[in-house]
Amino acid sequence: MPKENNLIPGLAEMHAHVPPVDNLEPMKEVLTLFLANGITTIRGMLGHPRHLELRDKIRSGEITGPRFYTTGPSFNGNSVKTPAQCEALVREHKKAGYDYLKLHPGLTKENFAAMAKTAKEVNIPFVGHVSFDVGVWQAIDAGYSSIDHLDGFVEGMVPGIEQMNEQQTGLFGMFIADKVDQNQMPKLMKGLKEKNIWVVPTQALAERWFSSIDPEQLNSAPEMKYMSREVRDNWVKSKKNLQANAQYDPAKMKQFIELRRKLINECQKNGVGLLLRCDAPQVFNVPGFSTHHELKYMVDSGLTPYEALRTGTVNVATYLNKSAQSGTIKTGNVSDLVLLNGNPLTDISQTTQIAGVMIGNLWLSKEYIDRELKNLEK
Template sequence: MKKLLCLLLLIVTLPLRAQTDLKDRELVFREVNVVPMDQERVLVNQNVVVKNGKITAITPAAQTTYSKDALVVEAKGKYLMPGLAEMHAHVPPVDDMDPIREVLTLFISNGVTTIRGMLGHPLHLDVREKLRKGELLGPRLYSTGPSFNGYSVKIPSQGADMVRTQKQAGYDYLKLHPGLTRENFASVAKTAKEVGIPFVGHVSFDVGVWRAIDAGYSSIDHLDGFIEGMVPGIESMDEKQIGLFGMYVADKADRSQIPKLMQALKEKKVWVVPTQALAERWLSPIAPEVLNNAPEMVYMNPKTRSSWVKTKQDLQANPAYNKDKINNYLKLRRDLIKACQQNGVGLLLGSDGPQVFNVPGFSVHHELQYLVDSGLTPYQALRTGTVNVAEYLGRSNDMGTITVGKEADLVLLEGNPLLDIGQTRRIEGVLLNNRWLPKSFIQGELKKQEK
């Protein structure tokens, strides 16, 4: 009898420890508070029914009907919101699937259900398809191709050929890095428009933010070129003087140029991915030892962590590095983010993980907090990773909000993220691609990732 009881308990609890592939089975979030993201509101005490990856009903709990074999998630007092997107992610550009799986797991464990990979590799096209089919567990992937930079593009015709090759291969975007001359950039941008593939990422110093905007970037990431574009006489300076993302010349920026910059971004419909987490963690005066002791660092290889520590130590040891000036630089970045929000410039959630002290998935929650610290409300910050992403991808009809008929990429939270953005970290479960991943499963997967 004792053995039978243990077996029955195992059968009952197994679905809670493991992921559940729903197939044609309904899933019901019972008595949940819904954060639909269509406006700043909460629908209290609802039953949300999902079938075959789509939301089929959102009704007051007392009025809902569902099938007897439905998987019921008791969610009283908890909050359901759309899955988040990380629009400046990095999938390892390698032929080895193991590190790719690790990174994908870190994303989904943090409620990230869509990513845009920003340094492409041929294997990523296969990964994207496996994720779409559910053959691989991870977020939905949009991928850039291999980098366009000063080393990979030496002459205009080479840039044009790369554009055509990547378009034919099936990449979603072109990734631009620093080092492009004006002529080479012009060739890349012109060809990209001709073949119909958007280009995103960095703004090369020789190009500058004003030419970049005019050329029609799909998104500019890192606020790259923004500060440089507001510094009088920037053309006479060299890049070492300027520093990464203009960090050493922020005190020379003419703030009266901000409205002009915002107007240009809005008119040309250039989206902005701030990656403020990268600046606040890599470039800030915070001691590297403090960041290296953050709880999420257990998921990174010790060699990677050591490299991050040295990178930050070397930066802070640079004679040009001044703590007070860098703090003012970070303040200017926050003001630019707030200006984007106030002026209707589209903001997209992106944190650049993995990158210096940005652990994939975890850095998304840091980014949300930095957006709020920049002056956005929690609702506005959440929009950058939900509603705005859906609009940017041209998928407002099937993602971004909790609405009947839309994809059921959902995250169940312990508390209300509209009141406290930190609640996005308190994840009770993730529904992705018709699979339910409860907290116990997520914790088990994270435990496997510890280095």
């Protein structure tokens, strides 16, 4: 019995990484991996001056790729040391034409405040990590456009966090999930909702990098053939190093992952906007392929397949203020479409059964996609 065909809007990946290098060729490889997987919009989260050129070439049709939004180079503890430097860099990124400011860890309260104040003045949104010294409550008050990785959520619900340091808590609070006061969760959801802060979970990081799964099992996945051996070896090493950490406890890590799933579900139930994302290429997350893993993790967190699909379609259009022209299939909308050999509303994994992708006026057939992927095998 033949599979049914279904058409869905093109998916978005709102925490992607395009190589921050001077050469456009490695960037094109990543763009192809996304398009081949039905990802027709991406937000690059580690900016580089040549990304502005890449964005222009995509818009003009000179380079085939997803619709591209880019952050500037990172704001972090090394790139900005004073409030004055923060203010100057915000203005520089705005003038250059970046779509967003990207925040990484290491910002002090004072430098973060200067960044946020200047960003509001020049009207450029800021997104990404929440620095440990800043904390999620100051981050919410400052009005992030999106908080990525659920960063700061766990730490913000731990009593006595002020007496802890970042090494004790681990990345995204992974080592202190058992200390969380879940009575703080409604307050967290209320703050995010009232400030209209969108949440970009990147749950694939937790499920694949932080979990106790054998790294060699993940390394043998079919999509790993698109990453170089050096990259894959580094991914294996990174996961093994984490599992060898004296603070790493598989049972507690499972608790941490389940807490993240609950946070994602609470966002959905409380009307906090969720955006599809997985932080690829990152540990065992291959661009494009990992976005489909992320959809499954959204369903594992309690969302229905329909709700999960909205995080990469309707929600993204709303976030980008493009609801009138994208995110749904209707006459007059942009023709970013994915033809599937299956129904993702009954089985979310069917989003991987791609028969073709439409990006604007360009149709990418199954044969074309297979040929392009073959060329990218390492």
